[in-house]
Amino acid sequence: MLTTPVRTFLLISLLTSTFFQSFSQTNKDKKYLLTEIVVKGNEKTKKQVILRELTFKAGDSLQASAVDSLKILNENNIFNLSLFLEVYVDFQIQDSQKCFCQIEVKERFFTIPGFYAELADRTFNEWWFLHHHQLNRVDVGFLLTQKNCRGRNETLSAYVQAGYSHRLTAAYSIPGLNQKRNSGFELQFQYLANREFAYSIDSLNRLVYFRGDDYQRKRMKTSLFYYYRVSIYSTHQAELSYQFNRVTDTILSLNPDYLGNNRLKNSFLSLNYTFDLDHTDIHFYPEKGYVFQLNAGFSGLGISKYINQFNLSGTYSAFYSPMPKVLMAHQLRGFYCSEKNLSFLFSPSFGYEDILVRTFEYYLIKGRSGFLLKNDIKYSLLNETLSIRFLRWHKFNTIPIRLYPKVFFDAGYVSDQAVFREFSLNNKLLTGGGIGFDLVSYYDIVVRMEVGTNNLGEKHIFVHFRKAI
Structure with a gap:
């Protein structure tokens, strides 16, 4: 209808x-x-x-x-x-x-207030299967997001969280500050205090947690972003940030290299540059086009007594349809870090968000350099819009639903010849594949369910709430 x-x-x-x-x-x-x-x-x-x-x-x-x-x-x-x-x-x-x-x-509906539940663990799967979906590992907060402020696509957001962790974040972005609307700024503030967190990994690349009665870690970061939009499809971004980190004596005794060099605290400036070239049809879930992103960051700026580390990463993703209703997606990602004696907190990782070989979600793999290759073959099974007649609010009375059954195959490699050299998943080709489906709806909602196996012989079921590629 x-x-x-x-x-x-x-x-x-x-x-x-x-x-x-x-x-x-x-x-x-x-x-x-x-x-x-x-x-x-x-x-x-x-x-x-x-x-x-x-x-x-x-x-x-x-x-x-x-x-x-x-x-x-x-x-x-x-x-x-x-x-x-x-x-x-x-x-x-x-x-x-x-x-x-x-x-x-x-x-859309631009004002989004409400309570928000956030897991203390990295992913839903880790919380559900490894920690037996314990409710005391769920942090509850209040989120207020006002999008499209002044009708100029500006965004104001604030988040206050209590529970396993305490968190306070606030941000305001102005993407079109000048008359041409090709320059903009964003200001962010973040504060985090944890009673429990992963302070290390064991020899099998599994996270090791510690929980105390008091806050074991406190982090604060303030960032200023500048955006320059060359065209509709390409953007340059510069970020200048200051961050402060502190852990307790207990964490220091458990992992002297958590912050690096046997330190209880550190603070430093960072400068990051990102170039984004996005020629996809729909950004939040592309079916056609390509994306290239390059990121370079310098923590410490060569003047810090705590850290002076250069990071470089690049990602290329391609999307196309070789025949009607059949969709293919590929992504190649690589990274490099200049620091040999990596600290645990600031070392590059496979295992967070979408930076992982699927079916290795329960592991964290750290190192100086590495690559990641992802592949999807999907079929557009359902593309419908549901009309909710009894709901008169036009911003919510239609629900688009798209369903994509798929097969996937990923491969990755993380290299390190110093701190993480002896860990079981470092310096080894990792592969994983399986089947699943993606459910896509309005307000950029993506739900993924995947069943797969890896070259360790493990078989798992995973649920995610973000796109894979």
């Missing part, structure tokens, strides 16, 4: 077709002058925020044969702002030489 915005959009298109000719009815080689761009449905969002994402502007000359591809490309560009649930772009001919563009959007 068509949703209200879709019916409205189709009705407008039908009515305007009485007065304006469609591009499907004209010579494909003919060019038309784009006289106007009309935006509707942006109750809060400034028109300029939407226009910034377009690959065309009023006054351009458009060839009739390119209109269909322009519609799809620019609908995706606007949708990737993460401000809208639905986006429609349409072109209509006014006369033999002129045309206009109409854009209709359905805005």
